[in-house]
Amino acid sequence: MDTIIPFLRNNSFADFAKRLVSEFVSFPCPACLKNMPGDSSGFCSECLDRLPLVKNPVCRGCGAENDGIFEVCEKCLKEEKRKWRKAVALMRMEDYGRELIHRFKYKNDTALARPFGKIAAELLRKSRIKPDFIVPVPLHWTRTFTRGYNQSRVLCQIVSGETGIPVRTVLKRVKRTPKQANLSGIQRRKNLEGAFSVTDGEICRNGVILLVDDVLTTGSTLTAASSALLEYGAKEINILILARG
Numbered sequence: 001m002d003t004i005i006p007f008l009r010n011n012s013f014a015d016f017a018k019r020l021v022s023e024f025v026s027f028p029c030p031a032c033l034k035n036m037p038g039d040s041s042g043f044c045s046e047c048l049d050r051l052p053l054v055k056n057p058v059c060r061g062c063g064a065e066n067d068g069i070f071e072v073c074e075k076c077l078k079e080e081k082r083k084w085r086k087a088v089a090l091m092r093m094e095d096y097g098r099e100l101i102h103r104f105k106y107k108n109d110t111a112l113a114r115p116f117g118k119i120a121a122e123l124l125r126k127s128r129i130k131p132d133f134i135v136p137v138p139l140h141w142t143r144t145f146t147r148g149y150n151q152s153r154v155l156c157q158i159v160s161g162e163t164g165i166p167v168r169t170v171l172k173r174v175k176r177t178p179k180q181a182n183l184s185g186i187q188r189r190k191n192l193e194g195a196f197s198v199t200d201g202e203i204c205r206n207g208v209i210l211l212v213d214d215v216l217t218t219g220s221t222l223t224a225a226s227s228a229l230l231e232y233g234a235k236e237i238n239i240l241i242l243a244r245g
């Protein structure tokens, strides 16, 4: 009590309550599940250290680390011209980053959306991209049905909560495409022709849009989604991804 009474006199009750919570309550880190003090909305410091976060300079075509000689990286130079102005990526697709994305995407580990979303929101602030709204890249309904969720949409909701930028689900995946992993860039693009439709063209007109997906590999999915939005008069597309594949 001797320590608490002077503390109460000098601080607001909110500060006192906050300190009390951080001293006596701990939450598991969403990634390693070890208890950490304070709130549960971010990664613990050990997990943050292990994450292969992207360092500057970055490629504006895919958000990955770049040597800074050209505006776009070597991989992007080989791809068709990007339909977006700028891409922002959180991590390199390696080690712990790859493991967490796999859990987030396929293992129902949606608790990872919050810490990822917080990092994404911070990157977005630094990028000076000022989107009118955020659009998740949709899955075909059969895939959402079997997986139970669309990871991009879950991520968008957190980014929206952190930044105040609204989510608009104006894209619909109308064509189910086979797994793209073993296909060439040309085959991927061909598969994705007409894969997306826009459900509300009026909202898109003249809009600055942030399109969100988990991983960018060749960029064909994001290109097809961007094309659909641009056809409806979107003014500018920017991309946010967890990692460049």
Ligand SMILES: [Zn+2]
Pocket: 029, 030, 031, 032, 033, 034, 043, 044, 045, 046, 047, 048
């Ligand atoms: Zn952790």
Ligand SMILES: [Zn+2]
Pocket: 059, 060, 061, 062, 063, 064, 072, 073, 074, 075, 076, 077
């Ligand atoms: Zn690139």
